[in-house]
Amino acid sequence: MMSRQLASKWLKTETLLKYPAAAAHIPRTVAFNAPNLRQMLRTYGMVYVKPIVGAGGYGVIRVSAHGGVYRYKYKRTTRSYSSYKRMYRSLLRVKAKRKYLIQQGIHLATIHGRAVDYRVKVVKTERGWTFRSMVGRWARRGLCVTNLSRGGTMLNGRTALKHSLPHVSTVRKRREMRSLTLTCTQIMESRFPGIGELGFDYGLDYSGKIWILEVNTRPQ
Template sequence: MSRQLASKWLKTAALLKYPVAAVHIPQTKAFNSGNLLNMLSHYGMVYIKPVVGGGGYGVIRVSGSGGAYRYTHMKITRSFTQFDQMYRSLIRVKARRRYLIQQGIHLATIQGRPIDYRVKVVKTERGWVFRSMVGRLARPGLVVTNLSKGGTMLSGRRALALSLPHISGKHKRREMRSLTLTCTHIMESQFPGVGQLGFDYGLDHSGKIWILEVNTRPQ
């Protein structure tokens, strides 16, 4: 049976050990008041995510600085004039779950809807092989792209052509495959026994590839 890892912290920390992967990972810190305020001051927008969990559940987009703060959870956006007010509200929303803060990446979009990519690999007797590369287009009004949350699946080729028409889609697909193989070997060396992996990639408007998450039980 393929080894499974639930903690986003554990998987992120493993990849951060290797510069070839680390340059593609958004800054990630533990969720607390000081870290959230500092990252908002630096990036303007961040995502907070449960350390354990998937399917886009519990993901919250937070933005703001000075006297204007807001967060979006599912389709609900709340605004605040003070950081402390917003932070107290976030504490209530997240309840007792452990959260992390991830640098917000302004993803390329299609008609204003964010899109990201899932690349899945599995280990066979012949070694690691690619199973799929698809784009996931967020449902209108949502900040997550997960299909379980109403996202739309597109082929990787079509998703790149529609979201980044000024960039070579063929080159980006090749780049994602190369990064996937590199990170797969890292994950296998750090966690012997993994047999399937799903890499969630986001591309910003310049075409840079960001590793948003790694799944050991990809759907």
């Protein structure tokens, strides 16, 4: 049986935001435009600009502001500007010709300075929802995305947690991710009947807080 697909990041984010248990783990997300980007940079200092429809890290741009300098990083290229307007004009030329959103930037825990996040995959079986995998994804050197299709390295989930957050209980964090996954899966299934598999992308900051970076209905 075919599993229902949902391409829009915005639709999935809006759905989870309606439930406090999930909303507490979602970075602030707003529509992409010049005023919103300026305000998000003032508030958070660093954000991610992402296509509303897209996969594999395609089109993701990291934007930051510090000390009056505005920067964005796309793929391996970083550009710096002394004014917001110049940076924004350049950003418009680089981004894909599609609708984007702005997501609060999370400073992910790292291994040797390279970001790590986690993909937790669940599938619907005759016995209900079943965990298929929980793996770490280690960003390729010089990139701000962890996707395996962009050169990221797959790590055992326990190994990734142990080396990126040695001061945090690996057992407890794995349990928290599993619990959050089940909560969000129930929400998604109640809102979108017909979903048969889900892939949750989680980021952990240096305090160990779990953030929902993305939800995929066609996880690779």
